[in-house]
Structures are given as C-alpha cells and as structure tokens.
Amino acid sequence: MPEYILFVDDEKLIKRLVSHYFRNQIRKGEYEFIFAYNGIEALEILRENPLINLVITDINMPEMDGLTLLGKIREFHENTKSIIVSAYEDIKMIRQAMSLGACDFINKPIDFQDLENTISRTLDYINHLKKNSYLEEQTQLPKTQTNQISVVSQLITESVYEINNPINWISGNLQEAQVVIKDLINNLQLCQQQFTDIPPEILQNIQEHGREDLVSQLSKMMISMQVGTDRLEQIGNNLTTQIKQ
Known part of the structure; x- marks a missing residue:
C-alpha cells in the first residue's frame, strides 16, 4: 500500500x-x-x-x-x-x-x-x-506499563526530530555562508587590484593577516561546523534506529 x-x-x-x-x-x-x-x-x-x-x-x-x-x-x-x-x-x-x-x-x-x-x-x-x-x-502488558513505554518511546522519537530540525537549518545556513564568504573575499581581492591608493594602515593589516590565511581559517571553521552538524545528525539517526529495534 x-x-x-x-x-x-x-x-x-x-x-x-x-x-x-x-x-x-x-x-x-x-x-x-x-x-x-x-x-x-x-x-x-x-x-x-x-x-x-x-x-x-x-x-x-x-x-x-x-x-x-x-x-x-x-x-x-x-x-x-x-x-x-x-x-x-x-x-x-x-x-x-x-x-x-x-x-x-x-x-x-x-x-x-x-x-x-x-x-x-x-x-x-x-x-x-x-x-x-x-x-x-x-501487547499483553498492563495498560499503565504499556502507556509508560509508549510515552517514553514517543518522547525520545520526538526529541530526535526536534534535534534534526535545527541541524537542517544550521547546515543550510553553513552552505549559504560558504558562498557569501567566498564572494566577499573575491570582491575584496578585486577592490585591492583596482584601487592602488590604499591607506598604509589597511595595507599593513592586509600584510599581517593575509588573504590566504583568512581563506584557510574560514574554510577550516566551516568544515569543523559541518562535521559537528553531521555528527549530531548521525547521533539522531542512531537513536531512531535503536528505538525502532
């Protein structure tokens, strides 16, 4: 069916x-x-x-x-x-x-x-x-005991889905953030190429931090957060599997 x-x-x-x-x-x-x-x-x-x-x-x-x-x-x-x-x-x-x-x-x-x-x-x-x-x-269990098992099982299942909802939201926003940050860095690079008359303090700041280091750090942060959300999702899925069994 x-x-x-x-x-x-x-x-x-x-x-x-x-x-x-x-x-x-x-x-x-x-x-x-x-x-x-x-x-x-x-x-x-x-x-x-x-x-x-x-x-x-x-x-x-x-x-x-x-x-x-x-x-x-x-x-x-x-x-x-x-x-x-x-x-x-x-x-x-x-x-x-x-x-x-x-x-x-x-x-x-x-x-x-x-x-x-x-x-x-x-x-x-x-x-x-x-x-x-x-x-x-x-089931042949007493009704009160059956109700307790059912309520606990349902609460755990609902908790798993409550976890998954923000995980999906966070994961989607991470993907959007990666695109936005990449565009922002590209625009900054274009601005630096186009405008040669840059104040000394800004140039010094660019040299101290470096674009490549910034890109690398941001990339590592995004990967780390994505790994965290993936792990939470895995925990939720494992809980769901155990409940079914």
Whole structure:
C-alpha cells in the first residue's frame, strides 16, 4: 500500500517536477502524490482522503496560506503530519510553523534530494508512531506499563526530530555562508587590484593577516561546523534506529 502524500503549492509547475523526480517510487507503488493549490483545496482533499498521512505545504499561498492550513490540520487532522516549504529569509514564519506542529521544513528553491530525505525521515517517524499505537493495543502488558513505554518511546522519537530540525537549518545556513564568504573575499581581492591608493594602515593589516590565511581559517571553521552538524545528525539517526529495534 503506498504512502499518500498531499503536496500544497500554488505553483502548478510543482506537480510536474515532483511527479518526474519521484516517478520510480510512484511506479513501484511506494508513494502516491495528491496535489492542491491552496489551503482551502487541501482541507477538502484531506476530508475526502483519510489515508493521507503527510502534508507538504508552501507557506505563501492565496486564499488560505500555509500557516492557517497547519492550524486547521492540527485542529481537525491531528494524526496527519506536515512539512513546510519556505525561503531562507522566512525565519519568523518557519518558527511559527514549527509551533503549529510542522515536523520538518525544506527550503526554496527545492533541492529534491533534500525533499526525498525529508519525506523518508518524516514517514519513518509517522510509521513509528503508528507502531507504538498498535503495540499498545495488542501487547499483553498492563495498560499503565504499556502507556509508560509508549510515552517514553514517543518522547525520545520526538526529541530526535526536534534535534534534526535545527541541524537542517544550521547546515543550510553553513552552505549559504560558504558562498557569501567566498564572494566577499573575491570582491575584496578585486577592490585591492583596482584601487592602488590604499591607506598604509589597511595595507599593513592586509600584510599581517593575509588573504590566504583568512581563506584557510574560514574554510577550516566551516568544515569543523559541518562535521559537528553531521555528527549530531548521525547521533539522531542512531537513536531512531535503536528505538525502532
């Protein structure tokens, strides 16, 4: 049985792009994508399709925006989980979306490999919650003990996802910072080549610190921070694997 995923975005090209990228999973019956172009249409589809477990929604849309949609999902479809799509600069909206129950987010323009990984990670989370619910109904343990196990397991799983959200945010910002710093250094180099009448104190500062040392230090800092975020992500994934077992 496929995983039913509702994708909500007012850009109609997204249907073609998503269908093309996930064509193998769709052909194999792993995923079934349903598309809506605003929040009102999405809610109607959710009412008609109870098998939808995951909603991926843009924030900025006409008629009903993504934040309003998240609130409605939280109120009327509490078992349906959400991923938001947003630009880097929409930090306030991303935080608000997380407070409304979004499990994760991806940035625009969409990196489809990142989208694939985020979908897989969120579906794992959803299936784990379903498994806990099923075990609670079927297990022979006393109900109070079953509830305790279920609550602890769910808390650990949710903590893992709370760790992964800022990790994804930090990692994305690191990539952006690397590009910005590289452009900044290139511009400084061009300015130095073009303008020969540079004050002595600035020249002395350039000679003392050196462009090459600056580039090297910044590069090492970025690599170190990326290694740290990768390690945190690995810890989160290991915890998730242990919980499943």
